[in-house]
Amino acid sequence: MKEFIIRFLPEKRSVSVDKGTDLLTAAIRSGINIYNSCGGEGVCGRCKVIVKKGKYRTEYSGRIQEKEQKKGYVLACRTTPESDMTVHIPEESRLSGIEVLTDGAKASRLSGLYTPAEDIQEEPQHKTKPKLFKHGPLSTKIFLKLPRPSIDDNLSDTDRLFREIRKNHDIPVMQMGLANIKKLPGLLRESNWELTVTLGNRNGTTEIVIIEPGDHSPENFGVSLDIGTTTIVAYLIDLNTQKVLAANASHNPQVDFGEDVISRIIYAEKEKGLEKLHHAVVDTVNMLIANLVNEKSLTLDDITAVMCAGNTTMMHLLLKIDPAYIRKEPYIPAANSIPVIRAAEAGIKIHPRGLLSCMPSIGSYVGGDIVSGILASGMDNTKDLCLFVDLGTNGEVALGNKEYFLACSTSAGPCFEGGGLTSGIRAMKGAIQKVSVKDNALSIETIGGLPPKGICGSGAIDIISVFMRHKIIDRSGKIKDNKICEVKEEGRVKRITLVDKKSSGIGKEICIDENDIKNIIHSKGAIYTGIEVLLKEAGYAKSDIKHVFIAGGLGTSLGIRSAINIGLLPDLPEEIFEFMGNTSVTGAKMGILSQEAMEKAYSIAEKITYLDLSASPGFMNNYSAALFLPHTDINLFPSVKEIL
Amino acid sequence: MDRLIEKWQDKITEVRIGATKEQGGTRGKNITIGGETGIYFIKDEDKCPNPPAIAMEVWDMEPSEAWSETLKSCFGAALKDPAEWAKMCVEKFSADMICLRLAGTNPDTKNDSPEKAGKTLEKILKAVSVPLVVIGGSSPEKDNEVMVHCAEVSRGENCLFGIATQENYKTLAAACLSGGHSIISEAPIDINIAKQLNILICDMQFPADKIVIHHATGALGYGLEYTYSIMERTRLAGLSGDKMLSMPMISFVGHETWRTKEAKSGDETAKEWGSAKDRGILLESATAAAYINVGADILVMNHPKAVEETKKMITKLCKA
Numbered sequence: 021m022k023e024f025i026i027r028f029l030p031e032k033r034s035v036s037v038d039k040g041t042d043l044l045t046a047a048i049r050s051g052i053n054i055y056n057s058c059g060g061e062g063v064c065g066r067c068k069v070i071v072k073k074g075k076y077r078t079e080y081s082g083r084i085q086e087k088e089q090k091k092g093y094v095l096a097c098r099t100t101p102e103s104d105m106t107v108h109i110p111e112e113s114r115l116s117g118i119e120v121l122t123d124g125a126k127a128s129r130l131s132g133l134y135t136p137a138e139d140i141q142e143e144p145q146h147k148t149k150p151k152l153f154k155h156g157p158l159s160t161k162i163f164l165k166l167p168r169p170s171i172d173d174n175l176s177d178t179d180r181l182f183r184e185i186r187k188n189h190d191i192p193v194m195q196m197g198l199a200n201i202k203k204l205p206g207l208l209r210e211s212n213w214e215l216t217v218t219l220g221n222r223n224g225t226t227e228i229v230i231i232e233p234g235d236h237s238p239e240n241f242g243v244s245l246d247i248g249t250t251t252i253v254a255y256l257i258d259l260n261t262q263k264v265l266a267a268n269a270s271h272n273p274q275v276d277f278g279e280d281v282i283s284r285i286i287y288a289e290k291e292k293g294l295e296k297l298h299h300a301v302v303d304t305v306n307m308l309i310a311n312l313v314n315e316k317s318l319t320l321d322d323i324t325a326v327m328c329a330g331n332t333t334m335m336h337l338l339l340k341i342d343p344a345y346i347r348k349e350p351y352i353p354a355a356n357s358i359p360v361i362r363a364a365e366a367g368i369k370i371h372p373r374g375l376l377s378c379m380p381s382i383g384s385y386v387g388g389d390i391v392s393g394i395l396a397s398g399m400d401n402t403k404d405l406c407l408f409v410d411l412g413t414n415g416e417v418a419l420g421n422k423e424y425f426l427a428c429s430t431s432a433g434p435c436f437e438g439g440g441l442t443s444g445i446r447a448m449k450g451a452i453q454k455v456s457v458k459d460n461a462l463s464i465e466t467i468g469g470l471p472p473k474g475i476c477g478s479g480a481i482d483i484i485s486v487f488m489r490h491k492i493i494d495r496s497g498k499i500k501d502n503k504i505c506e507v508k509e510e511g512r513v514k515r516i517t518l519v520d521k522k523s524s525g526i527g528k529e530i531c532i533d534e535n536d537i538k539n540i541i542h543s544k545g546a547i548y549t550g551i552e553v554l555l556k557e558a559g560y561a562k563s564d565i566k567h568v569f570i571a572g573g574l575g576t577s578l579g580i581r582s583a584i585n586i587g588l589l590p591d592l593p594e595e596i597f598e599f600m601g602n603t604s605v606t607g608a609k610m611g612i613l614s615q616e617a618m619e620k621a622y623s624i625a626e627k628i629t630y631l632d633l634s635a636s637p638g639f640m641n642n643y644s645a646a647l648f649l650p651h652t653d654i655n656l657f658p659s660v661k662e663i664l
Numbered sequence: 665m666d667r668l669i670e671k672w673q674d675k676i677t678e679v680r681i682g683a684t685k686e687q688g689g690t691r692g693k694n695i696t697i698g699g700e701t702g703i704y705f706i707k708d709e710d711k712c713p714n715p716p717a718i719a720m721e722v723w724d725m726e727p728s729e730a731w732s733e734t735l736k737s738c739f740g741a742a743l744k745d746p747a748e749w750a751k752m753c754v755e756k757f758s759a760d761m762i763c764l765r766l767a768g769t770n771p772d773t774k775n776d777s778p779e780k781a782g783k784t785l786e787k788i789l790k791a792v793s794v795p796l797v798v799i800g801g802s803s804p805e806k807d808n809e810v811m812v813h814c815a816e817v818s819r820g821e822n823c824l825f826g827i828a829t830q831e832n833y834k835t836l837a838a839a840c841l842s843g844g845h846s847i848i849s850e851a852p853i854d855i856n857i858a859k860q861l862n863i864l865i866c867d868m869q870f871p872a873d874k875i876v877i878h879h880a881t882g883a884l885g886y887g888l889e890y891t892y893s894i895m896e897r898t899r900l901a902g903l904s905g906d907k908m909l910s911m912p913m914i915s916f917v918g919h920e921t922w923r924t925k926e927a928k929s930g931d932e933t934a935k936e937w938g939s940a941k942d943r944g945i946l947l948e949s950a951t952a953a954a955y956i957n958v959g960a961d962i963l964v965m966n967h968p969k970a971v972e973e974t975k976k977m978i979t980k981l982c983k984a
């Protein structure tokens with residue numbers, strides 16, 4: 021087979037590929053991450069690259085404008101080389117590396133995505149006052165001095181150890197693996213009968229996970245993780261003091277294989293697909309843990325436990341379980357609760373005998389991240405009716421209180437995480453997250469005050485709200501001629517430039533077009549309809565809701581008013597809303613620190629009834645009514661009616 | 665036992681089509697539609713202030729292949745001259761209104777210019793004194809040019825222009841607003857989009873009492889039940905106080921019926937279908953009957969015999 025050399029600029033990185041290999045695959049192979057939301061299907065238009073030299077074959081889609089075609093723009097996933105090539109990968113097609121997220125964490129608080137450790141110490145003051153759970157981490161280290169055996173006290177080494185542990189701890193069932201039993205006699209005698217035992221909670225029994233000579237009990241650390249579809253967040257936690265020592269985040273590199281869970285499940289069905297997806301996530305988790313350990317001058321052996329929260333598909337991929345049946349009717353996952361296993365079994369590098377626990381899921385499309393979120397919000401402790409909305413790719417919504425929960429997944433799409441928008445980016449520094457009109461001109465604010473790089477979720481919500489109020493768009497989201505911003509039109513699609521080429525941080529204008537607005541309207545309509553259906557099924561009116569918790573990585577803050585204006589959230593008094601940021605990792609932190617919290621998580625998962633929206637009568641009708649700003653029935657939004 | 669009388673919060677908006685001399689036009693009379701106070705023809709609920717009106721369809725070109733022989737034979741040579749054709753519909757077949765379909769402007773047929781369409785419209789306005797419905801040639805881009813011109817030449821006549829859709833309503837709405845006409849807003853069997861479109865049109869300062877809703881029309885056996893149920897929902901919403909769904913409704917009964925193979929094919933096709941002469945008429949009348957019962961305020965029809973039967977039915981229903 022013929023081979024061609026593809027040279028990528030500006031890195032000047034070359035890779036040799038077979039004829040017929042597309043440029044996207046070539047770029048990934050050379051180690052350059054390109055946006056690729058649709059999994060290489062030529063649909064999303066995010067993988068634009070510029071051909072500088074060489075012959076190629078390409079399919080143009082509506083995603084490349086005519087002007088761009090002339091400049092050599094092609095979709096990397098739709099282009100194959102016919103000769104050696106030189107290809108420039110522009111800034112906007114690149115996935116930002118982790119440095120964007122970790123750098124300067126103190127300067128701006130990315131609560132949605134990544135909260136610096138010092139900000140996490142104090143538990144946030146929630147309106148529902150989540151119960152403080154009894155300290156009882158996934159793994160506990162205790163220091164013991166064992167009495168030496170004698171003719172009168174002739175218990176075996178193992179029983180002697182158990183007896184000593186039980187003197188202080190009420191643990192009826194204990195187990196110890198063969199490896200530790202083999203190690204025990206020598207270790208006891210060499211350490212002068214003084215040792216540190218790591219006790220792990222394993223599915224209702226207690227395991228002696230690690231034995232080591234001397235006193236290491238003060239050094240007991242764990243990591244809590246949120247494995248999101250787009251972002252992975254890790255906290256390093258001192259399991260003794262219960263403090264978060266450091267935090268780190270990265271994008272989920274599985275994005276290279278598809279932006280949503282469905283396209284990843286499809287990818288997993290390809291040859292070696294599951295393996296690639298599994299490695300992508302595990303490698304990132306290991307890198308995050310290694311970074312955290314280095315930052316605090318610890319060793320990997322000091323980490324004895326990991327707690328993960330994520331949606332059902334993410335958990336399958338992390339554990340390399342085939343997720344195929346999640347996608348196929350009647351949508352059955354391999355497991356909702358995963359027993360506590362050794363982290364090493366999943367490829368996670370901590371202490372080789374360290375434990376991995378996962379937040380239980382509810383079903384194929386409502387996962388452990390939601391259980392974690394409900395746990396973190398404390399809404400299961402109150403009699404008041406609470407609503408939980410996760411503005412992520414899957415857009416899960418849960419309604420309930422201490423008695424019961426109803427949950428659904430609305431498949432909102434990646435809009436609120438910056439996906440599916442011409443200039444969309446995840447909540448990172450330089451992301452536009454606030455927009456206002458001052459002196460008849462648009463004024464923008466970015467995260468960290470940096471030159472704008474794109475629009476994140478809360479920015480998108482703000483933009484639609486501002487455009488609607490200032491009649492820059494009509495109520496169906498179509499751009500109108502107006503006095504505030506210039507309207508350009510290409511191929512019948514109108515667009516508005518928010519930041520020109522000169523002022524932007526990516527050397528290209530940042531804009532929003534009618535298709536972007538349509539995508540946002542579809543996402544917000546899906547979430548609103550999900551809320552509506554849950555309320556109807558539970559037999560409540562929206563005025564019965566006493567607290568609303570918003571979770572998600574859409575920015576450091578969320579304009580609740582804007583979210584109501586566009587019809588994303590129900591028209592309720594602003595003070596009952598609370599933007600909580602990443603609740604998945606918060607819940608995972610609670611779970612690793614307290615067995616009681618974990619038990620609570622299991623009871624929450626048991627209480628949740630999953631509702632399939634597609635089976636709900638009238639869903640499509642409600643949905644199409646929600647595809648308007650704020651809604652076809654303006655009477656549902658009296659406060660918005662006043663300002664329109 | 666007492667009959668339960670449903671009391672509705674609201675009534676359907678009255679829309680006046682056509683302008684007399686006093687009103688700035690040249691029509692001999694105008695027609696008011698809508699105003700229902702309940703479900704059509706339910707005794708004591710609907711006061712039936714304005715019976716449904718029947719508009720007969722006239723084309724700006726001879727509908728050679730599109731129409732069946734049965735249909736064409738009713739009009740003979742008049743089909744070649746839109747003005748004569750319109751006159752015949754009013755004088756001989758007692759049409760309440762004329763619906764001019766500008767089929768000849770479509771680039772796939774004759775691609776007639778907006779000016780030519782305007783001339784045809786002017787001729788018809790002179791030939792008959794009833795109010796007019798004017799609809800385009802089903803080519804959204806071309807319609808935008810044609811309808812702007814036609815709305816201008818018929819300025820002040822308060823014709824009912826169509827068809828505005830969600831994708832293409834601004835040009836037509838602006839033209840109607842400036843020419844003093846009414847508008848047909850159409851959504852494809854989706855009550856939400858119907859309402860959204862009415863909101864968008866009203867947001868252009870277009871008066872709500874100059875809008876007539878069209879939900880697509882399905883002929884009997886060709887999706888009638890879908891359009892029927894969406895029209896019923898619209899009517900119930902309108903009577904319950906939803907101002908953006910309380911407009912009168914129009915149905916293009918003739919056009920849809922005479923496209924079906926049952927109406928078009930001759931005697932040889934299937935004996936059990938009955939005589940080709942009656943088949944289309946029966947289908948058109950039956951379809952019209954269904955739409956009248958669900959609340960259609962204007963029926964656009966084709967066959968004179970079907971028009972006659974439908975008129976008889978309306979009279980009977982109104983009396984009862």
